[in-house]
Amino acid sequence: MTNILVYNHDIQKYPPILTTVKVLLSLGKKVVIVGYCSDKNTILDLESQGVVYFETIINDTKENKILKLFKLFLYKKKVQKIVNKEFKNDSILWLYGNQNIWLLYKLVFKFKSILYLFETPQLKVGFRYKLLSPFLNYVATMQKAWKVVCCEYNRAHITKAYFNLEKMPMVVPNKPDFDLSKLKNVIDDNIDAIFKDKKVILYQGIFNYPERRLDELCESVHYLPNEYLVCIMGGDDSNKARLVAKYQSDRVVFLPFKSAPYHLEITRKAYIGFLSYFSQQGSIETAINTLYCAPNKIFEYSCFGIPMLANDVPGLSNLFDKYNAGKVAPEFKPQEIANVILQIEKNYGEFSKGAFSLYDSVNIKSLISSLID
Secondary structure, three states: OEEEEEEEHHHHHHHHHHHOOOOOOHOOOOOEEEOOOOHHHHHHHHHHHEEEEEEEEOOOOOOOOOHHHHHHHHHHHHHHOOOOHHHHOOOOEEEOOOHHHHOOOOHHHHOOEEEEEEOOOOOOOOOHHHHOOOOOOHHHHHHOOOEEEEEEEHHHHHHHHOOOOOOOHHHHHHOOOOHHOOOOOOOOOHHHHHHHOOOOEEEEEEOOOOOOOOHHHHHHHOOOOOOOOOEEEOOOHHHHHHHHHOOOOOOEEEEOOOOOOOOHHOOOOEEEEEEOOOOOOOOHHHHHHHHHHOHHHHHHHHHHOEEEEOOOOHHHHHHHHOOEEEEEEOOOOHHHHHHHHHHHHHHHHHHHHHHHHHHHHOOOHHHHHHOOO
């Protein structure tokens, strides 16, 4: 069986795609990737395992609208040509994300397809995609798919209802499948010295504001004993620069982005993992994605038995309550965040045990295996 995976952004930044590839290979399936990967070592490693890789044009969000439209047109034509050539009688086509569904909808009607949604699907087709796919019937395309995948239970129900799907989308949580044997215990002398004898409250991820509010976390350290340290890790942008200028100190440290799985060398040293998701006004899809967030970070933290702390959204609070894997700070004020951290400390062993239970609750290999049956 050949599985053809198609995505128009950098797959290195999407652990669910790399996890799917790893699981499919472990099941003895042939994998063809049609897309782009910024890490050449990742591709070389996958090709050494038999993966066939067709590089396409990366969809750079910073480009001007005309150039972006032209590159998407070229991308569409190239992908259609590759898939038509590579698809066999026993093949499965995986289309990741809304944009590929809109651009490549004709392939869904032609081939056995899995539509894999990272988030709640956008309900309105973007203007440039209407230009590139003028005859697209969005609802009919979703209904035609062999299977639809969502990353979270509530979003799966919303997708089924909105598109009037015959079957419930399959829920596949964003649990990465990393090879922890590659990780080093000693990261860097400077970082190890900073972390020594400290209880590290770690945030790792992007810095979109106001969706990811980190000011309160930085300020909470003033209400905590001296052994606590806030560590914020992620790629550079203007939001991170603002935080660095305002909060960087011997108790609030900032680290650069590290490619997966090597970012876990930092993760494993955390005492508590921090998450924050706040809705922005004006988009129902964004509100749903925020309220029912399903970040891969919960599995990255829980993999090491690290309890978690977050703002109060059902996607996180329900999991924390079910597995006793963490706590929320409903008012999300610095002093409250500090108090919640100290509450976790008092029962740290139980919260750590709950984090391991959360991690073990998802068998990603079994889910992907049942998906392609």
